[in-house]
Amino acid sequence: MRKSEILDQSPANESDDSEPQRAGIQSVEVGFELLNALSRASGALMLRDLAAAAGMSAAKAHRYLVSFQRLGLVTQDSASTRYDLGPAALRLGLASLSRIDAVRLARERIDALLPLTGHTLAIAVWGNQGPTMVHWTEAPQAVPVALRLGDVMPLLSSATGRCFAAFMGDEGHDAQRVGPMIREELARLKKLPRNGPLPLDLPTSMTEVQEMLDEVRRRGVARVVHSLQASVAGFGAPVFDVQGRMVLAMVVLGSVATLDTDWDGGPATALRDAARRLSADLGHREAAPRSDQP
Numbered sequence: 001m002r003k004s005e006i007l008d009q010s011p012a013n014e015s016d017d018s019e020p021q022r023a024g025i026q027s028v029e030v031g032f033e034l035l036n037a038l039s040r041a042s043g044a045l046m047l048r049d050l051a052a053a054a055g056m057s058a059a060k061a062h063r064y065l066v067s068f069q070r071l072g073l074v075t076q077d078s079a080s081t082r083y084d085l086g087p088a089a090l091r092l093g094l095a096s097l098s099r100i101d102a103v104r105l106a107r108e109r110i111d112a113l114l115p116l117t118g119h120t121l122a123i124a125v126w127g128n129q130g131p132t133m134v135h136w137t138e139a140p141q142a143v144p145v146a147l148r149l150g151d152v153m154p155l156l157s158s159a160t161g162r163c164f165a166a167f168m169g170d171e172g173h174d175a176q177r178v179g180p181m182i183r184e185e186l187a188r189l190k191k192l193p194r195n196g197p198l199p200l201d202l203p204t205s206m207t208e209v210q211e212m213l214d215e216v217r218r219r220g221v222a223r224v225v226h227s228l229q230a231s232v233a234g235f236g237a238p239v240f241d242v243q244g245r246m247v248l249a250m251v252v253l254g255s256v257a258t259l260d261t262d263w264d265g266g267p268a269t270a271l272r273d274a275a276r277r278l279s280a281d282l283g284h285r286e287a288a289p290r291s292d293q294p
Helices: 003-007 026-040 047-054 058-071 087-098 102-117 159-167 173-190 206-219 266-281
Strands: 074-076 083-085 120-127 130-137 222-225 232-240 246-255
Touching (some): 047 058, 058 074, 102 130, 102 266, 206 222
Antiparallel strands (some): 120 130, 222 232
């Protein structure tokens, strides 16, 4: 199929401006399934496998692939005959990523997430002093927490801080600051007056800190109950970019009397799912679970 045949299959009697919403070009949508299948695959694919993944016959897929090769969207290895995404697809992807504003995309999803959690939602990024609140949307059941935009959250007693502490990684200047900041915060916790019990989920040693962060990584979301403020609970979920770096945390906060604090409850699940979808939209691909993990 020639390039002109792909680009010109709209009805002949339909002008470009005849309708606000036109039917579109079906062949483009069909052909895109091949590109979509390649983007989901872990590597190059044989024609039969690519066609099956796109839900079409091999002969039909081949016609599209010939045109995609001419456009640079797809390449074919001469030795293995496998197909993969081409340089034009890479340029399109990089151009899209360079224009993505992760915080803006997160803010756009807050309204849809609000009825699923039923509680106040926030967005935090890593600032000069640590995890910093940059967006705040209150729910009808407003959480009684005195927080403001620009507030820096503690690493050990807030869901936001625990999320960054667990998922910041080991590379880069900011990531290397996490360890010393945790030790400093832990030292301050040990100096708190002992005339009252500490919240049960506050760590009191580096061993407990490590166990706490391991659980956050295993659950895919951080949780606090009573530790940031009495009677307040919260969850924090990480959002990653195409390079696997954590770029922000999506947070839900509420009263322990109304917020479901179960790890697999409605608020935690909705928050975790929203963060994963946003990560995927930013180009992040989750690593496959190891065979030794449950």
